[in-house]
Amino acid sequence: MITYSSTPEFEDLLSSLPRMEGINAAYVYQYQGFWYGPLGLQGLIDCQKHFQAHKNDIFLVTAPKSGTTWLKAIIYALINREAFHPQDPHHHLLTKGPHQLVPFLEFKEQSDYDWASNSSEDNSTRIFGSHIPTVSLPKSIMEEGKVVYLCRDIKDTFISLFHFSNKAIFRSSPISLENAFDLFCKGASSAGPIWEQILGYWKESQGRPHKVLFMRYEEMKEEPLVQLRRLAHFLGKPFSQEEENSQMLDQIIKLCSFENLSNLVVNKTGIWGGEVKMDIYFRTGVVGDGKNTLTTEMCSKLDQITEEKFCGSGLYM
Ligand code: A3P
Numbered sequence: 010m011i012t013y014s015s016t017p018e019f020e021d022l023l024s025s026l027p028r029m030e031g032i033n034a035a036y037v038y039q040y041q042g043f044w045y046g047p048l049g050l051q052g053l054i055d056c057q058k059h060f061q062a063h064k065n066d067i068f069l070v071t072a073p074k075s076g077t078t079w080l081k082a083i084i085y086a087l088i089n090r091e092a093f094h095p096q097d098p099h100h101h102l103l104t105k106g107p108h109q110l111v112p113f114l115e116f117k118e119q120s121d122y123d124w125a126s127n128s129s130e131d132n133s134t135r136i137f138g139s140h141i142p143t144v145s146l147p148k149s150i151m152e153e154g155k156v157v158y159l160c161r162d163i164k165d166t167f168i169s170l171f172h173f174s175n176k177a178i179f180r181s182s183p184i185s186l187e188n189a190f191d192l193f194c195k196g197a198s199s200a201g202p203i204w205e206q207i208l209g210y211w212k213e214s215q216g217r218p219h220k221v222l223f224m225r226y227e228e229m230k231e232e233p234l235v236q237l238r239r240l241a242h243f244l245g246k247p248f249s250q251e252e253e254n255s256q257m258l259d260q261i262i263k264l265c266s267f268e269n270l271s272n273l274v275v276n277k278t279g280i281w282g283g284e285v286k287m288d289i290y291f292r293t294g295v296v297g298d299g300k301n302t303l304t305t306e307m308c309s310k311l312d313q314i315t316e317e318k319f320c321g322s323g324l325y326m
Contacts, residue, residue, distance in 0.1 A: 013047040022054075023047060029197055032189045033073070033174045035181065037197050041145045044201050046179060052115030053141055060114065060147045065134040066154035067244060069111070070141065070210060072203045074169035075161035076226040077138055078290040081111035082265040083229075084157065087241055088134050090252075095260035102264060106279050106287040114139040116282065140200040143209035151213075151220055155244060158210035161226035162326060163203060164299025164311050167193050169292065176289045190307055194314060204318035211324045227296050233262045267294030 013019070023038055031037035034046030045053060062068075069084055071077040082102055086095055093100045101110055114137045139146075150156065161169075167190070175183045184192075196202030214223035222243040229236045237258050241247050248258060263269060270276055271291035279287040300308055315326055 013051045019047075019051060019054075023050075029195065030188075030192060031180075031197050031199075032170060032184060032192050033177065033179045033199055037199070037201075041142075043142050043145065043206065044197050044199070046199055048179070049115055049140065049199050052113075053145060056115050056141070056147050057145065060149070062147065062149040062153040063135060064153045066150070067134060067136045068114070068150055068154055068156045069136065069138045069159065070146075070156055071138070071159045072161075072166060072201070072206050073140055073199050074166050074173055075159050076229070077159065078107045078270075079226075079229070079265060079267070079294075080157065080159050080224070081107040081136070081138055082270060083237065083240070083261065084136055084244070085110050086261045086264055087237070087244065087246060088136060090257065090261070095257065095264045100264065102270070103273060104275055106276055106281055106290075107270070108138070108281045108285075108287070108290070109279075111136045111138050113137070115141060140206075142200055142206045143213055151217070156210070156213070156221045157224060157240065157243070158207075158214065158221060159224045159226060159229075160207050160210075160326070162296070162299060163315050164303060164308055165226075165296065166203065166299070167198075167311065168299040168302050170198055172292055173289060178284060190303075194310065202318075204315065208319065208322055208324065211322060215323070230296050234258050237261060267291065 026038040026040055028036045028038045029044070031044070031046055034048070037044040037046055038050055040050055040053070067084060067088070069077065069080055071080070085107065086093075086100075086102060089101070160166075170193070171184070171186060171189045174180060174189065192198075193201070193203075196205075200206050210221060211223055214221040222240065224236060224240070238248060252258070271288075271294070276287045276291060281287060299311075303311075319325065
């Protein structure tokens with residue numbers, strides 16, 4: 010089971026915070042209005058104290074199970090397409106998992122990459138994943154970098170989280186669907202309540218569209234080329250006519266497709282961060298699994314909460 014490195018200061022902090030049972034951790038703790046497992050909270054506080062963004066940095070922020078793995082791969086392939094053509098047989102994505110190539114900001118211990126050792130004189134583009142809500146994000150991120158926010162239908166996100174939690178090694182015992190559902194509605198998912206996390210980035214994307222791009226998993230599925238162009242444009246790396254003509258976009262989509270990534274040996278049998286099996290990040294990769302799996306009452310309840318929370322924001326799901 011993955012755990013955090015305990016210190017007296019951190020234990021003092023934990024004991025001072027509201028806590029409840031977590032879905033993906035024994036307990037989650039409320040910090041700056043959001044709930045975190047100890048590992049994520051420790052990483053978040055570390056980032057708040059020490060992380061300094063550089064001007065070319067890219068941050069992919071998501072609620073867990075919204076398609077982080079997929080978009081990490083896409084952004085990596087997009088940014089590195091000059092060095093690595095998507096059809097290059099030596100492409101890094103063929104031998105390393107997306108979470109190895111694009112580390113999580115707040116799970117530094119689990120990452121093979123040490124952000125603290127990277128100097129700001131290095132002009133290379135760094136790409137990070139994160140689940141940190143806007144209110145807790147280190148200030149330099151919005152000032153220096155660009156943020157891509159990816160969201161997904163809440164029912165699909167929940168069902169994906171439920172399956173993940175019972176496969177992952179962050180809990181000591183499995184959780185029932187009913188219990189996970191109640192906790193999810195109360196906001197107990199990492200960086201939850203999910204609605205408030207989404208809303209924070211939605212508002213930023215409306216107020217600062219050059220800084221925050223709001224994307225949806227379902228739109229990536231439905232019109233991948235349109236969304237890939239949109240992403241490339243936002244990141245300041247638009248596709249040239251020559252790249253368009255040479256099917257570069259299709260090749261990136263194919264390289265990062267569920268079918269391709271989930272069948273690679275590295276993602277079937279690989280481990281990242283010493284303990285996390287890569288294959289738990291690939292399950293079905295489809296739209297609508299939540300509606301097909303949850304009871305009618307559960308679907309209605311999630312739809313109702315979503316409607317109430319997003320009411321008046323201009324955001325619909
Ligand atoms: P399901 O459990 O619904 O299949 P995250 O990466 O944020 O942890 O999200 C994991 C979800 O994204 C899982 O959803 C997983 O199957 C799906 N996923 C992973 N890689 C994908 C890809 N290349 N294309 C589409 N979906 C993908």
